[in-house]
Amino acid sequence: MTTRVSRTALAARVASDIPEGAVVNLGIGAPTLVADYLPEGLEIVLHTENGMLGMGPAPAEGSVDPDLINAGKQPVTALAGAAYFHHADSFAMMRGGHLDVCVLGAFQVSASGDLANWSTGEPGAIPAVGGAMDLAIGAKDVYVMTDLLTKQGAPKLVETCTYPLTGVGCVSRVYTDHGVFDVTPDGFRVRELFGDNTHAEIEELLGLTLIERGA
Amino acid sequence: MTTRVSRTALAARVASDIPEGAVVNLGIGAPTLVADYLPEGLEIVLHTENGMLGMGPAPAEGSVDPDLINAGKQPVTALAGAAYFHHADSFAMMRGGHLDVCVLGAFQVSASGDLANWSTGEPGAIPAVGGAMDLAIGAKDVYVMTDLLTKQGAPKLVETCTYPLTGVGCVSRVYTDHGVFDVTPDGFRVRELFGDNTHAEIEELLGLTLIERGA
Amino acid sequence: MIDKTVPDVAAAVADIADGSTVMIGGFGRAGQPVELIDALIAHGARDLTVVNNNAGNGDTGLAALLKAGQVRKMICSFPRQSDSWVFDGLYRDGKIELELVPQGNLAERIRAAGAGIGGFFTPTGFGTQLAEGKETRRIDGRDYVLEYPIHADVALISARRADRWGNLVYRETARNFGPIMAAAAKTTVVQVDEIVPLGDLDPEAVITPGLYVDRVVAVGERRWLHDGVFVGGVDIEGRPLARNGADA
Amino acid sequence: MIDKTVPDVAAAVADIADGSTVMIGGFGRAGQPVELIDALIAHGARDLTVVNNNAGNGDTGLAALLKAGQVRKMICSFPRQSDSWVFDGLYRDGKIELELVPQGNLAERIRAAGAGIGGFFTPTGFGTQLAEGKETRRIDGRDYVLEYPIHADVALISARRADRWGNLVYRETARNFGPIMAAAAKTTVVQVDEIVPLGDLDPEAVITPGLYVDRVVAVGERRWLHDGVFVGGVDIEGRPLARNGADA
Numbered sequence: 014m015t016t017r018v019s020r021t022a023l024a025a026r027v028a029s030d031i032p033e034g035a036v037v038n039l040g041i042g043a044p045t046l047v048a049d050y051l052p053e054g055l056e057i058v059l060h061t062e063n064g065m066l067g068m069g070p071a072p073a074e075g076s077v078d079p080d081l082i083n084a085g086k087q088p089v090t091a092l093a094g095a096a097y098f099h100h101a102d103s104f105a106m107m108r109g110g111h112l113d114v115c116v117l118g119a120f121q122v123s124a125s126g127d128l129a130n131w132s133t134g135e136p137g138a139i140p141a142v143g144g145a146m147d148l149a150i151g152a153k154d155v156y157v158m159t160d161l162l163t164k165q166g167a168p169k170l171v172e173t174c175t176y177p178l179t180g181v182g183c184v185s186r187v188y189t190d191h192g193v194f195d196v197t198p199d200g201f202r203v204r205e206l207f208g209d210n211t212h213a214e215i216e217e218l219l220g221l222t223l224i225e226r227g228a
Numbered sequence: 229m230t231t232r233v234s235r236t237a238l239a240a241r242v243a244s245d246i247p248e249g250a251v252v253n254l255g256i257g258a259p260t261l262v263a264d265y266l267p268e269g270l271e272i273v274l275h276t277e278n279g280m281l282g283m284g285p286a287p288a289e290g291s292v293d294p295d296l297i298n299a300g301k302q303p304v305t306a307l308a309g310a311a312y313f314h315h316a317d318s319f320a321m322m323r324g325g326h327l328d329v330c331v332l333g334a335f336q337v338s339a340s341g342d343l344a345n346w347s348t349g350e351p352g353a354i355p356a357v358g359g360a361m362d363l364a365i366g367a368k369d370v371y372v373m374t375d376l377l378t379k380q381g382a383p384k385l386v387e388t389c390t391y392p393l394t395g396v397g398c399v400s401r402v403y404t405d406h407g408v409f410d411v412t413p414d415g416f417r418v419r420e421l422f423g424d425n426t427h428a429e430i431e432e433l434l435g436l437t438l439i440e441r442g443a
Numbered sequence: 444m445i446d447k448t449v450p451d452v453a454a455a456v457a458d459i460a461d462g463s464t465v466m467i468g469g470f471g472r473a474g475q476p477v478e479l480i481d482a483l484i485a486h487g488a489r490d491l492t493v494v495n496n497n498a499g500n501g502d503t504g505l506a507a508l509l510k511a512g513q514v515r516k517m518i519c520s521f522p523r524q525s526d527s528w529v530f531d532g533l534y535r536d537g538k539i540e541l542e543l544v545p546q547g548n549l550a551e552r553i554r555a556a557g558a559g560i561g562g563f564f565t566p567t568g569f570g571t572q573l574a575e576g577k578e579t580r581r582i583d584g585r586d587y588v589l590e591y592p593i594h595a596d597v598a599l600i601s602a603r604r605a606d607r608w609g610n611l612v613y614r615e616t617a618r619n620f621g622p623i624m625a626a627a628a629k630t631t632v633v634q635v636d637e638i639v640p641l642g643d644l645d646p647e648a649v650i651t652p653g654l655y656v657d658r659v660v661a662v663g664e665r666r667w668l669h670d671g672v673f674v675g676g677v678d679i680e681g682r683p684l685a686r687n688g689a690d691a
Numbered sequence: 692m693i694d695k696t697v698p699d700v701a702a703a704v705a706d707i708a709d710g711s712t713v714m715i716g717g718f719g720r721a722g723q724p725v726e727l728i729d730a731l732i733a734h735g736a737r738d739l740t741v742v743n744n745n746a747g748n749g750d751t752g753l754a755a756l757l758k759a760g761q762v763r764k765m766i767c768s769f770p771r772q773s774d775s776w777v778f779d780g781l782y783r784d785g786k787i788e789l790e791l792v793p794q795g796n797l798a799e800r801i802r803a804a805g806a807g808i809g810g811f812f813t814p815t816g817f818g819t820q821l822a823e824g825k826e827t828r829r830i831d832g833r834d835y836v837l838e839y840p841i842h843a844d845v846a847l848i849s850a851r852r853a854d855r856w857g858n859l860v861y862r863e864t865a866r867n868f869g870p871i872m873a874a875a876a877k878t879t880v881v882q883v884d885e886i887v888p889l890g891d892l893d894p895e896a897v898i899t900p901g902l903y904v905d906r907v908v909a910v911g912e913r914r915w916l917h918d919g920v921f922v923g924g925v926d927i928e929g930r931p932l933a934r935n936g937a938d939a
Contacts, residue, residue, distance in 0.1 A: 021480070028527045034693045036902045056693045058856070062546070063470045066900045067856075075684060076675045078667060079473060080617040086471040088679050093890030094856040096897035097615055097780065099469070099622040099650070100496075101554035104547030108567060108807030109874060111902050132572075139534055140543050141523035143496075146568045147547035155843075181570035249445045251654045271445045273608070273654065277794070278718045279864045281652045282608075290932060291923045293915060295719060295865040301719040303927050308642030309608040311649035312863055314870040314898070315718070316802035319795030323559030323815060324626060326654050346818075354782055355791050356771035358744075361816045362795035365559075396818035396834070443741075551808070560799070561812035561828070562837040580809070582839070587809040591830070612895065647860065648896035 015218065016208025017161075017190040025050035027116055027158055027188050031057055035113040038062060040148055041085040042117035044158050058094075060112055062144045062151075064103045067095030084144060104144070107151030115152035117145075119159045119187070123175040124200040124221065126184040128157065129176035144181075149180030161189040161218060168219040170194065170201060191215055199224060230433070231423025232376075232405040240265035242331055242373055242403050250328040251275055255363055256300040259331035259373050274308075275327055275360045277366075279318045282310030299359060319359070322366030330367035332360075334374045334402070336389040339415040339436065343372065344391035354378040357394075364395030376404040376433060383434040385409065385416060406430055415439060447609040447659050448638055452482035452551060453635065455632045455660045459483060459597050463490040466553070466593075466624040467505055470601035471497060471524075472680060476601040476634045477504045478662045483599065485510055490515045490655050494553070494593060496546060498522035498530035501680075509533060516540035518593065519547050533662035548590050550623060556592035557626025557655070600629035602651070605635045606642070609656030610649045618650065625655040632657060636664045695857040695907050696886055700730035703880045704906045707731060707845050712740040714801070714841075714872040715753055716848035717757060719745060721770075722865035724849040724882045725752045726910045731847065734755055742801070742841060744794060744868065746770035746778035749928075752823045757781060764788035766841065768797050793821060796838050798871060804840035804901070805874025813838050846876035850899070853883045854890070857904025858897045866898065873903040880905060884912045 018026070020043055028050035031037055038060045046145050048070070051057050059068040061083040069090035072153035077088040097186060098106075106112060121129040131145040132138070149155060159169055172188060187194045192215060202224035203212060216223050233241070235258055243265035246252055253275045254262050263285070266272050274283040276298040283298060284305035292303040313321075321327060336344040346360040347353070364370060374384055385402060402409045407421035407430060417439035418427060431438050449455045456479060459465065465483070469475030484507055491514050498517050499506030506529040508514060517539060522530050534538040544552065545568050555563055564587035567575045578589040600621040603614040611633060613621055625631045638661045664670075667677045677682055697703045704727060707713065713731070717723030732755055740763050746765050747754030754777040756762060765787060770778050781787040792800065793816050803811055812835035816822045826837040848869040850859040859881060861869055873879045886909045912918075915925045924932055 024605045030709060046775045058693070058900075061616070063473070064619050065894075066902060067894070077677060077679050078615065078673055078675070079665075079677060079679055079681045082473050082614040082616055082679070086473075086679070090614070091894055094854060094901065095894040096614070096858055096900040097618055097894050098900065099618050100546075100620050101552040102652075104550050104567075105806035105874070106900075106902065108547055108551075108565065110807060111805075111874070127570075137535075139523045139531060140541070140801075141521045142543055142545050142573065143521035144546040144575065145570060146545040150566050153549075178571045216639065273445070275654075276864070278721070279867050280646075282646070291919055292927050293863065293923070294913075294925060294927055294929045295863040295915075297719065297721050297864055297927070301721075301927075306646055306863070309606060309610060309653065310646040311610055311652040312646050312861070312866055313652065314866050315794075315798035315868050316871045319798050319815075320558035320626070321652075321654065323795055323799075323813065324557045325559060326626070327555075342818075352783075354771045354779060355789070356769045357791055357793050357821065358769035359794040361793040361819060365814050366795075375725060393819045395886065429510060551806075555811075558799075559814060561814065561830040561833060562807035563803075563811040566807060566809065582809040585809060610784070645896070647862070647898075648893070650895075 015191055015210050015214055018207050021046060021160060023190060027156060031114060033057065036060055036111065037114045038112055038148060038152065040115065040117040042118045044118060045085065047116055060106065062103050062107065062147065064098050064100060065095060067092045067093065070123045081102055104147050105189045107147050110153060111203050112152035114154045114156060115148045116156045116158055117148055119157045119169060120176045121169050121171050122157050122184050122187050124172055126182040126196040127174050127185050128179045129174040131179045132177045134177050145179050149183045157184050157187045159187065159189055161191040170219050170221060172221060197224060202228065230429055233422050236261060238373060238403055238405060241352040242371060246272055246329060248272065251326065252329045253277060253327055253363060253367065255330065257333045259333060260300065262331055263269050275321065277318050277322065279313050280306065280310060281316060290397065302436045319362050322362050325368060326431050327367040329369050329371060330363045331371045331373055332363055334372045334384060336384050336386050337372050337392045337399050337402050338389045339387055341393045341397045341411040342389050343399050344389040346394045347392045349392050358419055360394050362400045369400045370398050372399050372402045374404055376406040386438060387436060414441060417443065446607045447656060448607055449658045452478050452634065452660050452662065453485065455658050456477060456482045456486050459486060459488045461488050462490045463488060463672065464494065465594040466494040466595040466598040466628055466662050468619065468621045468624050469495065470619040472500060474601050474619050474621060475504050476599045479599040479632060479634050480504050480508050484511050489513050492518065494517040494518045494595060496520050496549065497524060498527055500524060500526045502529065512576055514539060516542065516688030517588060518542040518544060520546035522545055543573060550620065552590055552593040553620065553623045553627045556594045560592060562589050562591045564588065595628040596630065598624040598631040600624055600631065601634045603636055605633060605638050605659040606640065607638065608641060609650035609659055610644050611656065612644055612648060613650055622651045625651045625683065630657045631655055633659045635659055636668065637661055650668045694855045694873060695904060696855055697908050697910060700726050700882065700910065701733065702909050703727060703906050704734050704842045707734060707736045709736050710738045711736060711844040712742065714742040714843040714846040714876055716867065716869045716872050717743065718867040722849055722867050723752050723871060724847045727847040727880060727882050728752050728756050732759050737761050740764040740766065742766045742843060744768050744797065745772060746775055748772060748774045750777065762787060764790065766790040766792060768792055768794035791821060798868065800838055800841040801868065801871045801875045804842045805871060808840060808914045810837055810839045812836065841875065844878065846872040846879045848872055848879065848933045849882045851884055851893065853881060853907040854887050854888065854892055855886065857901030857907055858892050859899035859904065860892055860896060863899055865876040870899045873899045878905045879903055881907045883907055884916065885909055
């Protein structure tokens with residue numbers, strides 16, 4: 014049985030890699046949790062693509078401001094040092110490479126860094142992309158935060174994505190419940206394995222050859 | 229001898245065609261004079277492409293503000309209702325067709341509305357274009373304000389420009405010291421002749437066939 | 444005197460023609476010009492193409508416009524939300540068309556329309572289904588897709604304050620698509636909390652200069668503000684909170 | 692703590708390498724970062740490509756940088772002014788290259804660099820000498836020229852106020868190229884009148900968000916201001932006026 018860390022532990026693990034001063038966009042869903050684990054006392058600037066830098070935590074009850082929301086349409090607050098801007102300026106920031114880190118969820122990540130996270134390609138589903146494709150190319154480093162396997166046990170780190178792509182060759186690192194993997198020109202390289210997980214075990218779970226840690 | 233109006237009279241003539249509420253850019257040189265003849269009491273919004281709408285007249289002596297200049301780098305003032313913006317936004321306004329009128333000078337205007345006003349093509353001259361090409365396409369109506377003839381007597385309204393072009397098919401009307409001409413799909417049409425000037429006289433001065441006024 | 448104020452929302456939307464392309468501001472509910480949308484429903488223009496980031500929430504605002512059967516096509520980035528049941532039903536019944544655009548390309552295409560740009564190469568969407576059939580190009584080692592502007596006949600947006608020249612300031616993230624839609628439409632109609640005297644808006648802080656605006660209509664301050672100060676007391680949808688001991 | 696302030700202009704420009712492309716803000720003298728340019732002259736980096744709307748006025752600022760022989764190439768829209776004698780001389784002597792760009796295309800190309808756009812179709816310049824050899828295309832009945840972004844290694848700009856995160860506000864038409872150059876350069880260095888505590892700048896009125904800024908240096912209030920209020924008393928070049936009866 015392999016070691017799996019909880020979603021919150023994984024959020025904390027991602028958070029620990031974000032340096033002071035970084036400008037970071039946390040995608041909708043699990044990545045949003047990362048905000049709760051950013052080191053106290055360090056200044057990290059959160060971007061929300063609906064038009065704000067310097068996003069703060071959720072407001073106190075009774076102080077919800079419908080004009081002040083994040084990309085998930087949840088109420089947030091503004092820190093000292095915040096700035097507002099319109100949508101074209103906001104996505105220009107991402108597209109222009111001015112964010113340091115985006116953290117995103119994924120259905121699949123390929124060994125060449127392709128990301129699939131916007132559509133399962135299920136017939137009859139209403140397609141919706143939002144900012145997914147912009148976020149995928151929207152930072153110097155694009156981190157994916159995901160389980161290693163689907164609930165059905167299928168690998169989410171794959172040789173080639175079978176789901177519709179969100180972006181090509183855009184992912185730099187994948188944080189999973191089993192370990193952390195860098196995307197290199199030669200494929201996935203193990204960065205860290207949680208608990209007693211071994212290189213061979215993870216390769217077997219994925220059916221993929223992984224580059225040894227530190228290699 | 230034909231009738232010629234003075235430059236200031238011509239500026240007043242241009243000004244009389246600008247309706248209340250128009251957003252107007254007055255080019256460097258003679259067009260700047262138009263500002264002095266805009267009807268009192270009418271609100272006309274002046275744009276200066278270095279980043280302002282709602283430009284007012286020159287400041288009082290002693291109140292010159294080096295941060296507040298027009299495109300000719302002269303000191304100006306801001307009216308109530310003014311707004312500042314950066315250069316990309318300013319030229320987006322022009323390029324996007326949001327100005328009602330630009331008034332420009334010219335070396336030559338062709339019968340199809342081509343404008344030449346940025347370079348005489350003289351060898352050895354240091355080329356400089358500034359906003360000329362943006363202004364040429366920068367308004368719903370581009371008015372040219374110029375003498376009918378050069379100092380040497382050569383026509384400035386021509387079949388085809390011989391000077392380097394600023395813009396293609398961009399001029400809608402030409403205000404000259406002899407009269408006013410609209411650019412139509414079939415060439416110049418006389419809109420107004422000053423004093424006793426006759427259609428035939430102007431045609432002869434220009435060596436061009438002009439469409440009759442009102443035709 | 445330039446005076447772009449109109450007395451009420453009905454007058455503000457009265458000339459919107461059947462078949463128009465209408466940009467509607469807002470991201471979710473923030474910045475959505477609900478009163479103008481209601482006026483458009485009352486006005487009854489049909490066969491509309493609507494541009495918005497989403498495709499309506501709940502049963503009000505844009506969702507109500509869809510429900511009224513006035514919209515032929517949506518151009519948006521994210522039509523599928525937990526409370527987008529009106530759009531969902533219409534789409535599944537084949538009663539509405541959808542053009543899906545990545546959010547940043549949507550914003551940039553709207554910006555391009557206002558800025559007189561004929562087309563632009565964007566990296567977003569390259570190699571994906573949403574770029575299928577589109578022209579691509581490698582420039583300086585990066586792959587791009589050619590995208591074209593989205594123009595509109597009308598923009599309906601909301602802002603915090605206007606003056607009679609149509610200069611606008613917004614509030615917080617309700618700014619979102621307002622400034623770029625105002626520039627991309629032939630006619631821009633704005634609902635604001637209040638119209639202030641000319642000269643009251645700081646020219647350094649005007650976000651949308653008046654030349655982009657055709658009509659402004661004051662609809663009163665929103666519930667969570669009082670004299671321009673945030674007072675809270677609402678939920679995220681702007682509904683008053685039940686107070687302890689009060690008969691809410 | 693994020694603190695982008697640096698103690699002096701020398702420290703602010705110390706790492707500018709020979710051969711860099713340097714964007715310099717300002718339109719004529721308004722917004723020209725004179726103290727940073729002086730520091731760059733003292734620093735001595737050579738073989739620079741400079742992007743500015745003009746090519747220097749008089750003998751100070753950008754003109755002095757040109758005179759010092761540090762600039763290999765100018766990218767600008769309007770190098771020929773009544774007081775651009777330094778550039779004129781270098782150009783006629785074949786000592787400097789010139790890339791002439793229509794002003795709006797210059798601004799849009801700088802904007803494109805910051806916005807991650809690979810190229811764009813602009814109507815400006817179509818059919819003119821300045822579009823010769825460039826790709827053109829007719830889109831929806833209008834003719835366009837394809838233009839590419841202008842990236843820079845460094846931007847030197849000036850603003851009115853900054854906070855330690857690098858958020859900026861400008862003053863009047865001195866804003867000009869500052870916001871787009873800040874976004875287009877790998878490293879952006881800003882001189883400001885004053886650095887204010889974090890939180891003092893209104894987030895609705897921040898023009899350049901801090902993520903575009905790497906270093907800010909306070910150079911003191913300009914002569915025509917006192918505690919942020921315009922007091923005049925200078926000519927258009929910022930030189931004190933001779934006072935009546937005073938020994939100026």
